[in-house]
Amino acid sequence: MTDARKRQSEKLSEADAIERAKQGDAEAFQILYELHRRRVYSLCLRMTSNTAAAEDLTQEAFLQLFRKIGTFRGESAFSTWLHRMAVNVVLMQLRKKNLPVVPLDETAEFEDDVPKKELGGPDTRLTGSIDRLELQRSIDSLPPGYRTIFVLHDVEGYEHNEIAELVGCSVGNSKSQLHKARLKLRELLKTSRAEKAI
Amino acid sequence: MTCVEFERFLPEIIEQENLTDKQAHLKECSSCSTLVSDLRVISHEARLLQESDEPNPRVWNRIEIALRQEGLIRDAHTESTRQLESPSRWRLAWLVPAMAALLLSIGFLKHQRDSNTAQSPSVQPNEPATVAAVSDDSPRFKDEELLQEVSLRSPAMRNSYGTDLENVNAYIRDAETAARSNPNDEAAQRYVINAYEQKAMLYEMALDRPLQ
Numbered sequence: 429m430t431d432a433r434k435r436q437s438e439k440l441s442e443a444d445a446i447e448r449a450k451q452g453d454a455e456a457f458q459i460l461y462e463l464h465r466r467r468v469y470s471l472c473l474r475m476t477s478n479t480a481a482a483e484d485l486t487q488e489a490f491l492q493l494f495r496k497i498g499t500f501r502g503e504s505a506f507s508t509w510l511h512r513m514a515v516n517v518v519l520m521q522l523r524k525k526n527l528p529v530v531p532l533d534e535t536a537e538f539e540d541d542v543p544k545k546e547l548g549g550p551d552t553r554l555t556g557s558i559d560r561l562e563l564q565r566s567i568d569s570l571p572p573g574y575r576t577i578f579v580l581h582d583v584e585g586y587e588h589n590e591i592a593e594l595v596g597c598s599v600g601n602s603k604s605q606l607h608k609a610r611l612k613l614r615e616l617l618k619t620s621r622a623e624k625a626i
Numbered sequence: 627m628t629c630v631e632f633e634r635f636l637p638e639i640i641e642q643e644n645l646t647d648k649q650a651h652l653k654e655c656s657s658c659s660t661l662v663s664d665l666r667v668i669s670h671e672a673r674l675l676q677e678s679d680e681p682n683p684r685v686w687n688r689i690e691i692a693l694r695q696e697g698l699i700r701d702a703h704t705e706s707t708r709q710l711e712s713p714s715r716w717r718l719a720w721l722v723p724a725m726a727a728l729l730l731s732i733g734f735l736k737h738q739r740d741s742n743t744a745q746s747p748s749v750q751p752n753e754p755a756t757v758a759a760v761s762d763d764s765p766r767f768k769d770e771e772l773l774q775e776v777s778l779r780s781p782a783m784r785n786s787y788g789t790d791l792e793n794v795n796a797y798i799r800d801a802e803t804a805a806r807s808n809p810n811d812e813a814a815q816r817y818v819i820n821a822y823e824q825k826a827m828l829y830e831m832a833l834d835r836p837l838q
Contacts, residue, residue: 429728440782442672451700452698452699454690454693457689458690458786459699459782459783459786461686461689462681462783462786464720465680465681465685465686466679466680467677468679469679469680469685470677470679470680471674471676473679474675477679482679483681483682483684483685486685486717487685487689488683488689490689491689491692493696494689494693495698554664554668558667560674560675563668564675564678565721567672567675578672582669582673582675583672583675584676585673585676590804604639606637606639607636610640610665610668611665613668
């Protein structure tokens with residue numbers, strides 16, 4: 429058996445780790461953390477744009493998970509269960525801080541923030557791929573309501589009906605806010621490039 | 627179809643590749659075509675951020691402490707495993723405080739050396755021999771020793787700690803490069819110390835874990 433295969437066979441599967449974590453096995457808890465820490469932390473960081481807050485929320489999400497792991501019966505994927513829990517932890521925190529979680533209606537105050545496209549006019553293209561850091565900074569600059577919808581849909585891959593349920597808005601509102609968030613991001617990225625070019 | 631009419635369908639157009647009745651407008655309008663292309667790029671690139679960031683090792687440390695305090699990690703299990711600890715654990719137990727002190731000293735001395743260099747570039751401070759001796763080979767050797775210890779006690783975690791060590795070593799290298807290129811930047815100096823603190827914490831976590 430090759431070293432790689434040996435290591436693979438030695439590694440606990442996620443299902444085994446879940447069962448052992450239910451028995452209070454320390455190593456199983458750590459394996460589950462190692463498997464999912466990057467995604468949960470990235471979600472928290474994208475939604476809050478704050479490293480310290482993201483660390484606290486990651487800790488809280490995993491603690492909630494481990495407290496409830498005994499109730500996990502495997503009806504849904506473990507990762508789906510965990511990420512849903514992490515999203516709820518973040519949204520609760522945003523609500524506590526009175527930051528807009530539920531996107532405002534289409535006619536509401538952020539309307540002025542959305543860049544207006546000059547229809548039929550010349551437009552410059554965001555050529556090539558976008559630098560990751562550039563995109564992260566632009567997401568951080570989005571108003572919190574837009575950011576929530578954009579992160580949940582475009583980064584995390586939630587569908588509009590799931591987002592509507594999570595944040596408590598209509599499907600139409602989620603779609604509309606996502607579109608505005610993307611337009612705003614495009615504007616921010618173009619501004620950032622223009623500033624770099626000077 | 628006009629651009630105004632086209633824009634009403636934009637959200638659906640971004641989600642779906644083929645909306646044949648809208649394609650005609652896209653072909654003849656470069657402005658709308660550019661807009662659609664940009665929004666698709668943004669949406670696509672965003673997915674790559676899903677697992678882009680690594681939490682600080684202290685997050686797990688805090689979770690583990692909370693789990694123990696809440697009794698979610700079974701005490702009985704911990705007690706029984708303590709009795710099974712291999713002698714090599716005790717043989718290497720000195721590594722935790724020693725490595726932590728060593729790494730912090732290196733970070734601190736580097737910080738001081740860089741500060742001194744920034745203040746008086748012509749002065750060449752006498753670097754302690756220990757720093758020169760440990761800054762290259764010793765930490766690498768200790769890393770290997772640590773990983774061997776982790777494999778003995780918990781083979782499943784070896785790869786994970788190997789990756790963590792690689793990440794923290796890369797962080798140290800980046801922080802040192804940044805500090806060297808910006809000797810007057812206090813934030814860069816702090817990153818160096820922070821990087822070494824993270825490595826010390828990783829050692830602490832690796833050697834403080836209960837055995838199976």
